[in-house]
Amino acid sequence: MANVVVVGAQWGDEGKGKIVDWLSERADIIARFQGGHNAGHTLVIDGKVYKLNALPSGVVRGGKLSVIGNGVVLDPWHLIKEIESIRGQGVEISPESLMIAENTPLILPIHGELDRAREEIASKGTKIGTTGRGIGPAYEDKVGRRSVRVADLADDATLEARVDRALQHHDPLRKGLGIEAIDRDALVAQLKEIAKEILPYAAPVWKVLNEKRKAGKRILFEGAQGALLDIDFGTYPFVTSSNVIAGQAATGVGMGPGAIDYVLGIVKAYTTRVGEGPFPTELDDEDGLRLGTRGHEFGTVTGRKRRCGWFDAALVRQTCATSGVTGISFTKLDVLDGFETLKICVGYDLDGKALDYLPTAADEQARCKPIYEEMPGWSETTEGARSWNDLPANAIKYIKRVEELIECPVAMLSTSPEREDTILVTDPFED
Numbered sequence: 001m002a003n004v005v006v007v008g009a010q011w012g013d014e015g016k017g018k019i020v021d022w023l024s025e026r027a028d029i030i031a032r033f034q035g036g037h038n039a040g041h042t043l044v045i046d047g048k049v050y051k052l053n054a055l056p057s058g059v060v061r062g063g064k065l066s067v068i069g070n071g072v073v074l075d076p077w078h079l080i081k082e083i084e085s086i087r088g089q090g091v092e093i094s095p096e097s098l099m100i101a102e103n104t105p106l107i108l109p110i111h112g113e114l115d116r117a118r119e120e121i122a123s124k125g126t127k128i129g130t131t132g133r134g135i136g137p138a139y140e141d142k143v144g145r146r147s148v149r150v151a152d153l154a155d156d157a158t159l160e161a162r163v164d165r166a167l168q169h170h171d172p173l174r175k176g177l178g179i180e181a182i183d184r185d186a187l188v189a190q191l192k193e194i195a196k197e198i199l200p201y202a203a204p205v206w207k208v209l210n211e212k213r214k215a216g217k218r219i220l221f222e223g224a225q226g227a228l229l230d231i232d233f234g235t236y237p238f239v240t241s242s243n244v245i246a247g248q249a250a251t252g253v254g255m256g257p258g259a260i261d262y263v264l265g266i267v268k269a270y271t272t273r274v275g276e277g278p279f280p281t282e283l284d285d286e287d288g289l290r291l292g293t294r295g296h297e298f299g300t301v302t303g304r305k306r307r308c309g310w311f312d313a314a315l316v317r318q319t320c321a322t323s324g325v326t327g328i329s330f331t332k333l334d335v336l337d338g339f340e341t342l343k344i345c346v347g348y349d350l351d352g353k354a355l356d357y358l359p360t361a362a363d364e365q366a367r368c369k370p371i372y373e374e375m376p377g378w379s380e381t382t383e384g385a386r387s388w389n390d391l392p393a394n395a396i397k398y399i400k401r402v403e404e405l406i407e408c409p410v411a412m413l414s415t416s417p418e419r420e421d422t423i424l425v426t427d428p429f430e431d
């Protein structure tokens with residue numbers, strides 16, 4: 001019996017969706033514990049592509065329970081559209097296979113509008129480059145104690161009172177930003193309509209999961225984003241608005257920290273980032289272009305081009321520590337095929353001083369210059385490799401050096417977007 005948490009160990013888009021889908025065969029329950037539909041997870045199964053935002057990546061396998069935990073912020077209209085779209089691809093989704101925590105806060109249209117309006121007026125240097133999906137404002141309302149939560153949809157009087165409480169805060173904000181006033185009655189009517197579609201999935205997730213754990217069921221906790229976008233440990237303020245690191249898995253569904261047996265960090269063989277903020281190993285040259293082209297580095301949610309750079313071992317060592325990573329899944333190794341020389345960042349030069357971690361102050365982060373170590377690349381292809389023995393000697397040397405530098409072993413490897421192009425070194429459920 002083991003429960004595994006999957007977290008991104010860089011700036012998101014490390015290939016979490018593919019790995020969660022692969023591992024979900026070994027799990028009974030797949031639970032999202034933070035973030036919202038800012039996440040974009042792509043699965044490729046026998047050539048068929050599935051794109052998920054709010055639904056857990058285990059949803060395409062039959063016979064599993066998918067869970068949306070209280071740590072998530074949920075846009076109910078988006079979720080229903082996503083369910084319809086995934087059903088259209090032949091996947092069965094019903095209240096038997098999907099459960100939403102009753103204490104999950106909702107993302108309302110006012111949140112997306114506020115998110116986009118703030119980004120629009122932000123001056124150079126203060127724009128975050130958000131996904132525009134209302135994530136930040138929805139989390140602000142959660143900690144401000146004025147969210148409309150899933151359970152509120154069940155009672156009209158409570159729902160109306162919650163909407164009024166939220167609008168008391170949002171009306172003056174909207175006025176100040178020049179956003180037109182919200183039609184309160186229309187919003188209430190929209191919520192009453194969507195309530196009929198959402199409520200069948202609502203459940204006391206904390207209770208169900210604790211009971212299932214006692215009964216010996218295996219839980220796979222699915223993180224979204226990456227540790228460098230964490231609200232506390234990321235490159236603040238250029239971060240998302242939730243805790244992304246593994247500790248959040250417990251609070252994001254209502255379980256104790258003892259429920260977590262293994263933390264799998266998902267690590268891309270190089271580095272990418274979407275949106276603004278510091279990125280020490282970013283490349284603005286042929287190599288960066290090559291990584292972006294070979295890796296098809298375009299955001300799933302916004303279609304934006306992802307910024308690309310060399311692997312940053314100092315950053316990953318740091319995120320492995322803050323998430324307590326047991327082992328990593330090293331993804332997109334195939335994208336490095338054909339490079340003559342590969343660079344790995346092993347630390348930073350900050351105004352002439354050597355650092356082995358990224359400092360906290362934003363101005364210092366921006367001034368950090370990477371210190372590189374060089375390694376020979378390989379001319380052979382690793383694309384589609386399904387066994388360690390299929391890997392070229394220099395690829396193995398690269399992986400081994402990464403393990404040393406990040407002080408964490410490789411448990412899995414991914415060599416293409418396809419589900420089965422995956423190498424298992426250590427089974428996280430059995431470790």
Ligand code: GDP
Pocket residue numbers: 008012013014015016017018039040041042043044294295300331332333334335414415416417
């Ligand atoms: P996530 O947000 O962490 O789930 O990652 P995304 O799905 O946003 O981005 C990862 C992209 O890389 C997707 O298009 C995947 O299909 C693709 N991908 C995942 N693993 C591999 C791999 O090992 N090699 C290659 N070439 N692509 C991969």
Ligand code: IMO
Pocket residue numbers: 008011012013014038039040041128129130131132133134135136223224225226229238239240241274275276
């Ligand atoms: P997955 O789960 C990559 C980034 C945005 C922006 C910042 C804040 O696919 O890895 P937000 O809309 O959350 O307020 O935006 O966070 N961001 C992501 N970048 N992958 C993601 O998710 C992301 N989710 C948010 O680009 O820089």
Ligand code: MG
Pocket residue numbers: 012013014039040041042300
């Ligand atoms: Mg993604």
